[in-house]
């Protein structure tokens with residue numbers, strides 16, 4: 001089954017304004033999300049911020065249940081954090097890293113995660129080891145299995161890397177992690193909201209997600225899930241009055257649930273909006289969402305591949321809604337700008353966002369066109385026609401025009 005696209009578009013005010021293929025950047029929010037955020041901001045202005053939060057207590061509490069349902073966890077294993085990076089950090093920096101600890105990751109790992117590995121390597125003498133890819137360009141499960149030893153402290157990978165359509169075989173990684181009793185941290189920033197994600201099926205112990213991408217929530221929102229038996233083994237790198245209790249002049253106690261990873265002050269309207277976005281996704285069903293997205297992405301890949309001078313770069317056995325490509329005639333940034341002039345949104349992924357993978361494949365920048373279920377076949381065709389026309393009529397800008405090629 002697929003999502004009812006007319007209904008989805010009727011719910012999405014942005015569909016009237018733009019052809020939005022930047023859903024892996026930030027998707028267009030549906031009306032219920034927008035109404036929730038604006039409604040709460042209005043209440044804050046009318047009655048006061050603390051008072052509005054008190055009034056929304058029930059709804060706020062329901063956001064934990066909704067996030068837990070979305071990924072198959074429990075409400076007390078969820079922490080709402082302002083983005084996926086900080087959510088991931090709260091788990092990663094919660095380990096007491098020791099010299100010689102080994103972190104196994106994938107070659108398509110995300111820049112911010114990798115910088116964190118390198119920092120821990122520099123600070124504590126841990127070792128970060130990227131596992132080779134298999135012939136399909138996804139993490140090699142055989143190589144992962146063979147690289148595990150007594151010093152392996154963590155397996156951490158990105159489910160759907162930032163720079164293309166690859167879906168890493170997270171559940172296979174989880175099986176290896178479980179078989180060896182090694183904790184598994186999954187960056188699910190681009191998979192949650194796009195495909196069904198279930199922490200028990202995958203076998204991960206920690207998972208980070210963001211609100212603004214495929215979940216269609218507000219910017220500045222995200223969450224962390226930590227399996228119950230891991231919560232108290234991880235010491236949050238930062239504590240405040242919400243994460244811990246000041247029990248005496250020289251003592252404090254960290255709370256036992258996942259809210260130890262949160263901080264007290266937060267974007268309450270955004271959190272409520274994220275709750276509304278999760279409810280919206282759950283009502284549609286993640287399997288239908290995935291099927292609709294994958295069908296559009298298949299059409300987009302086929303359309304782009306048939307255009308002379310265009311190369312599609314997506315890897316992996318399973319390919320998602322993110323389509324990455326280059327053109328012989330135009331640099332990625334120039335393509336993005338040419339599309340923007342026609343009210344078509346795409347973005348550019350630069351080498352340093354996934355440095356190992358892009359270097360392996362000798363790619364400097366790729367255009368990232370990412371579809372969502374509210375996009376249409378007609379939009380895909382219009383996009384391909386625009387790319388074809390760009391290649392046919394103009395050959396300027398091969399070297400690009402600068403710009404920020406490192407947008408997440």
Ligand SMILES: Cc1ncc(COP(=O)(O)O)c(C=O)c1O
Pocket residue numbers: 083084085086110158160161162187189190209210211222407408
């Ligand atoms: C794979 C991956 N992980 C993490 C992030 C960071 O997410 P956030 O910007 O919400 O911190 C991104 C953003 O693009 C991403 O693509």
